[in-house]
Amino acid sequence: MTDSTAADKLRQELADIDAEIAELRRLGGDAEARRSQDGPESQGVIEPEELATDLTGIAENEAVIDTLTQRRETIAEKLEALS
Template sequence: MTDAITPDQLRQQIKDLDAEIAELRRLDTDAQARRGEDGDESEGFVENEELATELTGIAENEAVIDVLTQRRESLQAKLDAAG
């Protein structure tokens, strides 16, 4: 039995990563658009802690996107080498 990944499996993994990256980018865009917005119970200002949490979440999301993009590039290189 072999552990070799077929080109079709690589294509599916790339397709799955593309979908995940697209969703994370959509969430990132939403978070960027909402950054600093006042909540329903706000008195007109954003708490520093809330803003820091939002910024941390955005930065973490961007880091995950970077990792997934690198993974996608690696899989694409394997697919290119296989075919």
């Protein structure tokens, strides 16, 4: 594989990771927004199980984002080394 081909592949990986991180952040924001809608003024009642599920999902989402961010940094370093 030539340096140019390797660099192109790494750039594509970075773009894919960036897109995935953006989508996960959007989903996390949606979950946070849903959670904040059920404040004291809300007429809806959140069941404890639903709240626990939402909080677990948010935490898992953040963990995946952290992993993808670390992977992105590693790929960016490899790309920089090729330059």
